[in-house]
Amino acid sequence: KEKLTDKKNFEKSEKLSQTEWQNETYSWSKNVREILKSSFNIEKLRSMQLQTINATLSKHDLIYVAPTGAGKSLTYQLPALVDKGITLVVSPLISLMEDQLHSLKKRGIPAKMLSANSTKEETKIIHTILEDPLFSTSDQMKLLYVTPERMSKSKRFMQALQKCYHNAKLDRIAIDEIHSVSVLGHDFRPDYKFLGNMKTLFPNTPILGVTATASRKVLIDIQKILNIRGCIIFNSPFNRPNLYYHVIDKPSENEACYDKIADLLSNRYEGKSGIIYTFSIKDTETLTNELLKRDIKVRPYHAQLDAAERSKYYHQWMENKIQAVVATIAFGLGIDKQDVRFVIHHTMSKSMENFYQESGRCGRDGKYAESILMYRMADMFKISCMTFVESDGLKNAYSMINYAINSKKCRRDQFAKHFTEVWNDKNCGKMCDCCFHKKDVRVVKPPEIDIVEHYRSLLKILDKAKSTDTKLTALKLLDAWFQKGTKSARVDNMPPPNIDRFYGEQILVYLIINDYLREDFHYTAYSTNSYIVQGPKVPTDNDIEFNPSRVYELPPLQKLKSYFEDFNETKTPRRKSLNNDHYQFPQNKRETSNHSRDYS
């Protein structure tokens, strides 16, 4: 019953009209325009920013969902300058807060931050300002950034905040990455739970939550946990029309894989700035070294580098002194580089949400950019062994894997389907590998394979393994199926399948992520292993249908040129090609070019 009410309330939030908040006739409207120009040097608000600003200044609780780079920070930074008191910003990462503080300082906006690293004196000053009954001192601190840990662990701080509230100086509580409140999401952080107390402690202070990823289910959960059921929800469309999505085959030989990436960076992406995401710190280090050996200018970025090094590499990248950062997901939140032209995933992400966010870090300037996912079967098990302990971990991983192997369906449609509850956009405009190659007669159409027989064969092999008390990894299973590897694992008189091993892998993966087979995880002293066993779906003869996908070659840039001129003009001097102005959208050729900039 409670669930039903939550849902009803949510539907109410959805109905709160977005146009209603769009006008500029509020008492603060003139002020907003002026501050936008004078403090932020911005001419025009983007899609949904005005609505969000108006609603939070009207003291409504609200959640604003918009893609990375959409400009969510402005929706609490600007109102902080309109109101007389203080805006509290809860943010998950110190580096993220430092970035924001840095840019606020440059603009002359008084902001402070409180973290485990704050000195005693600094902490005291902040408490004093919070507790000061007069408004005059809030000029020294319009925004205060804190981590959720700080809030949940420091009684002293909460006491100061309560005084601030009782002096009517706590204007709003902004919560960045608000999806972290919910265990249903992909990125739950226990300390965010504490934020559930805010509405009780500070009933008159509006909450403004922002996030780049939250499904309907997660949004309902956030409303419930924060006690803001039925609050306003604004969505900016998630589609990034200027991003070209592509999956490529990841060579199984490491050397070949490094060569492939080096080739991409020195040819296709010559003179262009990018990010390469890897699975682990070790991969980051190895890949960096291998690319350096191949004369590609890259630097690593991960949590184990010391802060000075990280900051140095980050700035070298920002200034285009290096071509790409090879990074773990530690490189992410708060990056603000507009002209990133490519993101390569050396290993897939652990969820579609993560992948969407990471790949979304390119093309923020609205111009053509590419997301390349390198896929091979072995990576699937790296991801599943890491995530299976998380709630929904496997489910999330399997959605990601499905994206990787499903090259029959428009990548955008796959995103849309995955995020269906908050975003629906079918118009791809040939900006993904599947759509691009759809009518390309030179591309060999993948065969349609009846996999029932194959499934039976695999089950037989698994039966035999079970009877001999042997555990089979996916690789061993595949080997046995193709009559390779350990003899004892093979089934006598079973001929190898009459298909390419490439399809064999895809069939196996397909059967796993669709519950025909199942991964069975076992810990060893050093690692977790995934073994394949029979899945929960009963084997029947008729209900398995499989359209194997073929991973397409990257299309020639000249072809894409008809959509996005100039992308291939890298033959001009290097310096110049690093310049933003070099990647222009063709004027009015495609409707996306008009509104890609404001995400509307």
Ligand code: ADP
């Ligand atoms: P998000 O948090 O949504 O990922 P940010 O708040 O970090 O995005 O903003 C990304 C960049 O966009 C920042 O450089 C910011 O200054 C810029 N920005 C925000 N709003 C606008 C706007 N209306 N016009 C131009 N630039 C903007």
Ligand code: MG
């Ligand atoms: Mg942000």
Ligand code: ZN
């Ligand atoms: Zn498409």
